[in-house]
């Protein structure tokens with residue numbers, strides 16, 4: 232009965248929205264209206280839901296005006312070049328960056344125009360976190376895996392809004408049941424970043440991501456699922472056939488890429504760091520199923536054995552890679568395999584209880600972080616950037632600071648290119664399964680309008696991105712302004 236009501240409600244919503252805008256195209260009036268609302272009524276805060284059209288009565292007779300945002304006098308970091316442009320102007324129409332020019336841009340006469348006087352500030356692409364777990368930030372591990380779904384989703388929604396307001400307009404979610412959250416964000420129910428979801432972590436029995444208790448053993452293939460599996464948090468698979476099922480289940484729910492754990496991990500109780508988990512045949516089954524859907528597999532892996540086996544099976548991206556050796560780094564570079572490491576903060580290691588299994592495993596992994604970055608640079612491996620924050624709202628608030636900490640190995644400009652233009656190239660690997668077709672991570676004509684207006688020059692002082700509340704004066708996603716603290 233409830234399903235029937237939901238279905239009917241959805242049908243009505245569909246019919247209503249069909250008269251406003253083609254699906255996938257954000258309505259122009261939303262963007263324009265929200266911009267005005269943010270600028271005039273709520274200068275400090277932040278999230279505005281699309282207001283009703285001011286001339287709703289006239290809407291039946293006149294076509295709604297296209298929404299245009301004109302940024303004047305900004306210096307652009309475009310997500311590619313390691314420098315700012317001269318003072319420029321940028322015009323956003325709908326959700327697309329339509330014009331970038333050092334000359335004056337004349338907005339179309341029939342548009343609903345919001346003018347932003349940049350005052351020489353920096354305009355840059357929205358930030359991208361390539362290793363995020365949107366559902367696993369606020370809850371404790373126990374809540375995340377076995378807690379109430381309603382609570383988990385509401386907590387994740389609040390965190391998603393905070394994530395967007397830190398300037399992260401896109402995240403690649405590499406494990407966790409984020410499909411509903413993504414849908415709610417895309418429908419405008421709640422403010423948050425674009426999400427490239429993987430769905431459940433796919434793991435072998437006892438592998439990284441198998442969060443069952445020993446009391447839940449033995450498992451029978453095809454038998455009842457554990458709570459963590461029922462809610463889509465993780466999925467256990469112990470044969471190529473099971474892997475295919477699990478991969479296809481994630482694709483069915485809208486996964487844009489598939490995540491397997493190819494070796495042991497720090498946070499899971501029963502996977503030694505040195506263990507290689509999936510067999511090559513199992514990994515190959517995942518790669519084949521994902522490939523048939525036009526997308527790719529990424530794996531969690533630390534050791535050379537786990538990384539090399541994954542590459543042999545056709546995996547296109549390695550998460551972490553912190554125990555890799557020279558030969559593995561060379562192989563990754565030769566084969567064009569992506570490396571997605573994270574400059575994990577010390578607090579993540581020291582936060583684990585002394586004497587715990589997890590702490591001991593962290594001690595094994597942590598020294599490898601710096602070495603992996605050195606190898607990535609030495610062999611020019613395609614390198615993404617992400618944070619891998621888990622179970623800590625306080626650490627999530629350090630998201631920008633974790634990005635800034637890349638200056639241990641890179642210039643500020645290199646770090647910011649990594650978190651924008653380069654990360655976007657990794658996202659594009661989702662091919663036809665990309666939920667947001669269009670260019671991300673760059674400021675150029677034709678790209679999707681995810682933009683930050685920054686007080687100061689982040690290429691000179693990268694710590695600006697660690698202070699988004701003060702330094703990001705305007706945040707736009709998909710042409711809509713979510714924050715604007717400039718007065719008009």
Ligand SMILES: [Zn+2]
Pocket residue numbers: 362364405406619
């Ligand atoms: Zn992770």
